[in-house]
Amino acid sequence: MNDTLQQRQNEIVEEFEFFEDWMEKYEHVIELGKELDGLAEEHKLDENLIRGCQSRVWLAASKDAEGNVQFQADSDAIITKGLAALMVRVLGGLPPAEIAQADLWFISKIGLDSHLSPTRANGLQSMVTQMKHYGIAFQAAG
Amino acid sequence: MNDTLQQRQNEIVEEFEFFEDWMEKYEHVIELGKELDGLAEEHKLDENLIRGCQSRVWLAASKDAEGNVQFQADSDAIITKGLAALMVRVLGGLPPAEIAQADLWFISKIGLDSHLSPTRANGLQSMVTQMKHYGIAFQAAG
Amino acid sequence: MSTALDAASVRLQFPILNRDVNGKPLVYLDHAASSQKPIAVIEAQREYLMHYHANVHRGVHALSQQATDAFENARGTVQRHIGAAEPCEVIWTAGATDAINLVVQSWGRQNIEAGDVILITRMEHHANIVPWQMLAKEKGARVEAVDVLEDGSLDLDHFEEQLKLHPKVFAFTHVSNTLGTVNDAQALTQRAQAAGATVLIDGCQSVPHMRIDVQALGCDFYVFSGHKVYGPTGLGVLYGKRKVLEAMPPWRGGGEMIDVVSIDNGTTYAGLPHKFEAGTPHISGAIALGVALTWIDGVGVESIMDHETMLAAHARKGLSSIEGMRFIGTAPGAAGVVSFVVDATHPYDIGTLLDSQGVAVRTGHHCTQPLMERYGVPGTVRASFGAYNTLQEVDTFVAGTVRAVRMLRD
Amino acid sequence: MSTALDAASVRLQFPILNRDVNGKPLVYLDHAASSQKPIAVIEAQREYLMHYHANVHRGVHALSQQATDAFENARGTVQRHIGAAEPCEVIWTAGATDAINLVVQSWGRQNIEAGDVILITRMEHHANIVPWQMLAKEKGARVEAVDVLEDGSLDLDHFEEQLKLHPKVFAFTHVSNTLGTVNDAQALTQRAQAAGATVLIDGCQSVPHMRIDVQALGCDFYVFSGHKVYGPTGLGVLYGKRKVLEAMPPWRGGGEMIDVVSIDNGTTYAGLPHKFEAGTPHISGAIALGVALTWIDGVGVESIMDHETMLAAHARKGLSSIEGMRFIGTAPGAAGVVSFVVDATHPYDIGTLLDSQGVAVRTGHHCTQPLMERYGVPGTVRASFGAYNTLQEVDTFVAGTVRAVRMLRD
Numbered sequence A, B: 001m002n003d004t005l006q007q008r009q010n011e012i013v014e015e016f017e018f019f020e021d022w023m024e025k026y027e028h029v030i031e032l033g034k035e036l037d038g039l040a041e042e043h044k045l046d047e048n049l050i051r052g053c054q055s056r057v058w059l060a061a062s063k064d065a066e067g068n069v070q071f072q073a074d075s076d077a078i079i080t081k082g083l084a085a086l087m088v089r090v091l092g093g094l095p096p097a098e099i100a101q102a103d104l105w106f107i108s109k110i111g112l113d114s115h116l117s118p119t120r121a122n123g124l125q126s127m128v129t130q131m132k133h134y135g136i137a138f139q140a141a142g
Numbered sequence C, D: 001m002s003t004a005l006d007a008a009s010v011r012l013q014f015p016i017l018n019r020d021v022n023g024k025p026l027v028y029l030d031h032a033a034s035s036q037k038p039i040a041v042i043e044a045q046r047e048y049l050m051h052y053h054a055n056v057h058r059g060v061h062a063l064s065q066q067a068t069d070a071f072e073n074a075r076g077t078v079q080r081h082i083g084a085a086e087p088c089e090v091i092w093t094a095g096a097t098d099a100i101n102l103v104v105q106s107w108g109r110q111n112i113e114a115g116d117v118i119l120i121t122r123m124e125h126h127a128n129i130v131p132w133q134m135l136a137k138e139k140g141a142r143v144e145a146v147d148v149l150e151d152g153s154l155d156l157d158h159f160e161e162q163l164k165l166h167p168k169v170f171a172f173t174h175v176s177n178t179l180g181t182v183n184d185a186q187a188l189t190q191r192a193q194a195a196g197a198t199v200l201i202d203g204c205q206s207v208p209h210m211r212i213d214v215q216a217l218g219c220d221f222y223v224f225s226g227h228k229v230y231g232p233t234g235l236g237v238l239y240g241k242r243k244v245l246e247a248m249p250p251w252r253g254g255g256e257m258i259d260v261v262s263i264d265n266g267t268t269y270a271g272l273p274h275k276f277e278a279g280t281p282h283i284s285g286a287i288a289l290g291v292a293l294t295w296i297d298g299v300g301v302e303s304i305m306d307h308e309t310m311l312a313a314h315a316r317k318g319l320s321s322i323e324g325m326r327f328i329g330t331a332p333g334a335a336g337v338v339s340f341v342v343d344a345t346h347p348y349d350i351g352t353l354l355d356s357q358g359v360a361v362r363t364g365h366h367c368t369q370p371l372m373e374r375y376g377v378p379g380t381v382r383a384s385f386g387a388y389n390t391l392q393e394v395d396t397f398v399a400g401t402v403r404a405v406r407m408l409r410d
């Protein structure tokens, strides 16, 4: 288990402990969505697009100088984008192998797991799968 | 209302009043079936056949010297045949017009109406319809 | 004038409306996707399974007879409810989608030829688009659509234009599930038939809200789904004119729909309605649908329609105060559906925030992607109302939307 | 060895078995036509409608999410129950008949060509005959059948003969609903596939009684109906190998089964399993079927099979004393079905007299007319047993039959 990974998830869980109801939680998620840089229009390419039935998610990834993976994510729905921001915060900059094996327990801990259900039409579940695939691919590519 | 028709139905109802349970009723129906002459094999023609899903009924009709209708009926199932015998007993020998308009209330009175339901697969309901059609046809034919 | 509906007493009959969602009382405004069920419908289905379930038809035993009678009585209830001439014109299907596919694959494959035009409208549900597209592809025919005006009403000039193509069939929705537009089904049917088209009407969103008389409409086919008329899931209805149905070949083969089956000498088929009802039917569903339609009659379908229209008007009024509000579908006389987008917000976000306040609305394309294309939106937020909704619920919904928009924009 | 089933305690779970028929306690021996439902199944369906009904998929609100999860969980239950590799290999249909028609009209119309041979058996239910005949007629192919031996088992020599015709498909029943014959599905599948055929197995009469492992069987398709496995009406299952399903075109068009719908630019389809599930599904039915299969697992399907076999043996023994008794289907290892005719009596009469004694049996051709032809009978009397039947009920049935025959003969 990677310390950074656990620490980041713990931080987020603490951050969300404050909120008394759903609306406050979403308020924060929306804020995170707004703060996330997202992708420039010209990078919203089809190859980066993960089509949910209702909202669209873009995900791009690259390997930095240290061999860690950097993610860029965006969505046309702000709540989806906020949740994507959380994923990027947790997984971004980690080594490929750790991403591939990451156990993302924080999502259910903060009560937003319903957004990641495979039957949810927002594309988030596919985004997480895609992040792990990047991990596997960069690992294989060495 | 025709007296004969009412009288015949009343007789049958009285006849069935004796019976204490279903098995006794059917015993009697079976007896009636066995007593009915039925049709000779060579008269079991397709044109006389009424196909139920489960049992088959044959019905032939002719006009006698007085202009009344005489029926001959048969079935490969004996209970169906017994019920057919009751119909012949009630309607046989009546003038066409009366057959066409006959109200056959005895059937439900003796509790055997389920056998005449249009959803029952024995062909009896179609036989009664057919008897009335003969009434109409002979009436029209003069 | 119909008598005003007493929503409070109607509500009592819907057990689900007592529940909470996300810690808030449920406000169910997703009627057009699927209606909730009154207790009478739920209990009818349970009663059946508890006390007289058996396979229908062909059974000599009492249980089978009882089930068959109830099943066929339900067919009679549907017949009377939609004004069909005979029970055998009512065919049970697995849903409206299944019913349309039956027509397309039986009538359509028999009658549509290469070069033929199939006319639909741009406001159709996918169920009334895709089957025709599949048929057109198979046969080398083509699908044309009547345009929709900005307010969501049908473009009648374009309709007349399209009729000049001599479509073999005109398939259209009586009421739009996305816009709420109520089409003049009788007039459209007459014009299309006069131009030589066979007419199918999608009644999914009309049967829950309006009195239907298929003979007065004059259409050849009329379809609807049980689950949208306070009835069961897994069951729909195809109405067809007897003559039209009789001329059609069967679609599904199997038990019930045959007369004689022989491997060596060929097979002959049963008459209506059984010819189109292969296999063991959805018996409990049919019985429950009969109860649902009887329930609607008890409340009064005109009262239901008036009530829903009133709720929709109230919702529109409340929502209008939101800056950047754009209603999709504003035709006069529209049914109890309010569809909208709000500038600089995504429908998914509004739906999610309403959900967290206990309000269930539908967001997305509502299975009408061509309409989304038409209006240039990725989807809409849709609130749709049923007999059980109240003014107070509409207020909760409006306040929730105002709050959601504020959160998303700030 | 499985543990012996406690029929008395199983019975308690079936409310319908407490009722009277014609003044006598109901003895329900028509399991093969449709099974009765345990209270768990009835309540699951009711619970759903009372507390969390909503249209599935695409909904952002909690109710829709809850319904979708339950619906998809049920798919997983089916997958595990029949040993499928993945949930997406389980397709919901309106019943077994609908499932076979789906295969015939999607796979069949894509793969069967003029001159091709479609192989079935003479013991098939009409559901596994008529759709193939319709396809054969459309394509100019022909339907051939494997003969049935006098004892009701499949004529394996004839099967080998027929394989020489290089059938494109072999469709056969796992267990015969009329004879009770249990076919060696694995061996038949292997032989047929080795000869180049795609294999469909009709599991209507096996899933209620046997442990099924579709991967071990190796078949391409496996179908069954909910209402015969202690489950709901209006719902069936098509299992297909992923690769086979993926190569098939969709059958019904509509909502849920699409990816992008455009009138002008064409339409693309969704992946498995949705490609084959157009329209709103039978949500309450799917959930109830999941519960039914879980219920079977709880009792133990091996125990059920043993129990039924024991009842059938007891019935045969009792009936043997009747003069002129002729059993139709006497192959060793047959499932819990007893079919017979008695000299100089008509099945309809025996059925009617049993009914008046409270005993529900099925009479007629049981949707297997080619078998009736084979045995030269107009129909049979069929008693079929489920987990809830008891030895005492079998005694009532035997005594009732003895009495009926005496009445009919004297």
Ligand SMILES: Cc1ncc(COP(=O)(O)O)c(C=O)c1O
Pocket: C255, C278, C279, C280, C281, D032, D033, D095, D096, D097, D098, D125, D127, D128, D173, D175, D176, D177, D202, D204, D205, D225, D227, D367
């Ligand atoms: C062996 C067999 N196959 C197919 C069917 C058809 O099933 P359903 O009528 O539920 O579609 C049945 C039952 O009627 C059957 O027993």
Ligand SMILES: Cc1ncc(COP(=O)(O)O)c(C=O)c1O
Pocket: C032, C033, C095, C096, C097, C098, C125, C127, C128, C173, C175, C176, C177, C202, C204, C205, C225, C227, C367, D255, D278, D279, D280, D281
């Ligand atoms: C107008 C319209 N047509 C067709 C359908 C399809 O109905 P179902 O999904 O019940 O088959 C719907 C509902 O989804 C609808 O609203």
